[in-house]
Amino acid sequence: MRPFWVRLVVVLTVLTGINYVTWRWVASLNWDAWWIAVPLVIAETYSLIDVMLFGMTVWRLKERTPPSPESADATVDVFVTTYNEPLDMVMATALAAQRIRHPHSTWILDDGDRQELRDLAAAHGLGYVTRGAAWSGMPRHAKAGNLNNALMMTSGEFLLILDADQIPEPDILDKTLGYFNNRRVALVQTPQYFSNVPDSDPLGSQAPLFYGPIQQGKDGWNAAFFCGSNAVLRREALMQLGLVGYVKETEKSVRRALSASQAAIRKARKAASNESPLLLQTLDEVEAATLEARRQLDAGESLSEITYRARRRVDRAVQSLVLADVTALQADLEEIAAMSPVQVGEAGVPVVTEDAVHRMAARDWSPLGAIESVQAVLDALSVERTDEAQPVMPLATISVTEDMATAMRLHSLGWQSVYHHEILAYGLAPEDIGTMLTQRLRWAQGTMQVFLRENPLVQRGLKMGQRLMYFATMWTYLSGFAAVVYFAAPIVYLLLGILPVTSLSADFFLRFIPFMVVNQLLFAIAGKGIPTWRGQQYSLALFPTWIKACTTAARNVWLGRPLGFAVTPKDRQSGGPRWSLIRPQIIVSVLLVIASVVGIGRLAAGMSEPIGTLVNVLWVVFDLVVMSILVRAVLYRGYQADEPDDETSSITEPSNERAARGPEL
Amino acid sequence: MDLSYEVKDSYAEITAAGRLNMVSAPKLRDMVAEVVAKGTSRIVVNLEQTAFMDSSGLGALIGCLKAARQAGGDLRIASVQPQVQMVLGLTSMDKVLTSYPSAAEAFGDD
Secondary structure: OHHHHHHHHHHHHHHHHHHHHHHHHHHOEOHHHHHHHHHHHHHHHHHHHHHHHHHHHHHOOOOOOOOOOOOOOOOEEEEEEEOOOOHHHHHHHHHHHHOOOOOOEEEEEEOOOOHHHHHHHHHOOOEEEOOOHHHOOOOOOHHHHHHHHHHOOOOOOEEEEEEOOOEEOOOHHHHHHHHHHOOOEEEEEOOOEEOOOOOOOOOOOOOOOHHHHHHHHHHHOOOOOOOOOOEEEEHHHHHHHHHHHHHHHHHHHHHHHHHHHHHHHHHHHHHOOOOOHHHHHHHHHHHHHHHHHHHHHHOOOOHHHHHHHHHHHHHHHHHHHHHHHHHHHHHHHHHHHHHOHHHOOOOOOOOOOHHHHHHHHOOOOOHHHHOHHHHHHHHHOOOOOOOOOOOOOOOOOOOOOHHHHHHHHHHHOOOEEEEOOOOOEEEOOOOOHHHHHHHHHHHHHHHHHHHHHOOHHHOOOOOHHHHHHHHHHHHHOOHHHHHHHHHHHHHHHHHHOOOOEOOOOHHHHHHHHHHHHHHHHHHHHHHOOOOOHHHHHHHHHOHHHHHHHHHHHHHHHHHOOOOOOOOOOOOOOOOOOOHHHHHHHHHHHHHHHHHHHHHHHHHHOOOOOHHHHHHHHHHHHHHHHHHHHHHHHHHOOOOOOOOOOHHHHOOOOOOOOOOOOOOOO | OEEEEEEOOOOEEEEEEEEEOOOOHHHHHHHHHHHHHOOOOEEEEEEEEEEEEOHHHHHHHHHHHHHHHHOOOEEEEEOOOHHHHHHHHHOOHHHOOOEEOOHHHHOOOO
16 A cells, blocks of 8 residues: 555656756756856755655565574674773673574674683683784774674575664574575664653664664665664675685786886886896786786786796796805805915805795895885785785775675676665664764765776666666765755845745745645655654755765775774764854854845845745744754763663664664654 | 994994895995005994894905905904805804904904
């Protein structure tokens, strides 16, 4: 029954939306004020595409029935990931994980390498994993690295991943493992729900629309996301991902090394032109080896053989270089001996053995090492992936939100995912606006990193529906730019009397109002009465966060700059309300108020139209109501349970590693 | 590699800091030739800050030894670091080039 109505409203939304936006482009642009008219119509087009993608998502809304029972001998590892969360929080989660009914092993994955936690784990019979020596000096890849490390040390067929604050129900595996009877299912995600959030949810922590119609809709397109916690994964699928990724990365780095070799050798040859002809000969040989390797790579030969042969050839050339040094040295020694035999060792002239020659030709002592550019090329000609702690990295490391990137890669390998719509773990949300903003920024940055590094629209192996499901989430994070235009347009009209639309006649209202109404209706029906207003407020009100995420992620991906912020603050910020965190929103609000006063003054003075003023003042009121949530957020003093209890306050600190989704509510 | 020398009472001390490899070896040979040309053939190469030596570096040291002997003097090495010591031992060149704990001690006996 519901699908029919949802689909009907989707169709109506698309029709009225296209009708309105087409009219805006074709017949209503005020070209005299193009500098505000064009941005506004682009922002409106952005919003139309956004709602169309939402419509597409809920078109296939999937309400699953419980799966067939799981096989009783399925082996499971439960991972509790932690970095710096309080020990009692970690232990509360780990002990709840231990009580999960289906047979399993519970592991604490402690990236903080804390001795007390190791002791606590041992005392309770829990597994404890931390990074080994191989990781020192290597990229750590945050939570993805933590999980990848643990994957190599455990062996269960399935993995349940829990953030340090996500306390699981004992039946979480009974409810989810059955889906894996389908051999192609790699992931079962359950909702993330927070127990320390009041009904009013001032920080917008719960994501009922995301962990509801959006995930159910994505599930319908076989594109349910992995959200980092409260999910079960199939080890085999992750390992396949790791191996495929390893081969891809290796081929990429070998190709990069080969294409860099030409320039490096040319440079070295120039520098060595007045030195020994032997060195030039060696460089020729290295060049020949790289050219041959390139030819073989293009011909599709195996990487390990190509690099092995190239290295062998280079090694031989280096050996002759060493041998030449040694021969010259030996000749010098003979001459010295001829001058004064007594002074050159008792047993005559020492002879450099073949073993010594080999040793001195090895990679770390090779004379070619003196030419750093050439050595760098040779080092890269390896399949050992010397720049990573472990060659196989099952969880994607291209983004700070490893979960989304990993799910997308699983989908592009043809694996299926499941969204199980039932709360099976209870977590803790941030309790202050500063932590919340940092967390939202991180998710947004991570999503944009994936968008820029592995754009879903062009990933091989994904179905069109899956591409658009990933794209939809990324698209929502562009909303910050549209928001700025939506704030600017009424200010411009009220202050200057400049309307971006040619007229606010019946033409406008007849097209705009139906679109707005069915649009809201769509959210209401698809959401089946769940509260979505808080999410709508935050998706507009956090515009500075979304913009910052886009710009920092672009700088990170294109220019290699760091993302520019560290870790989520550990403790709730003490002291007074931190208004400075929402300075841009305060400035915009003040501007909106000033503009309204001026606008009403202009109306009184007969300088502007009543309808235009009314529409824009209403618009301002809407914007202010939306942003008013930030005032409550800044003043929010943390969660007060019905019976305040100091004992629990110490563990209601937020986790750093949690994942949920941003503007999608 | 940074090379410099200082003429002392009875010998000249060459300080070599960095990697003694294919690129820097010719510079060491040049410096020894320069010192010998100026009339000092008793030379100590201070290797305290030489962390690495390859076969070309070793060849240069022996070449310099030859140059010093031909001029009637000798070349000795001081404060040898682990990797350089390994190369010398592996090639038996430690039998030809004796290393001394410090530059001052190298010509201490004569």
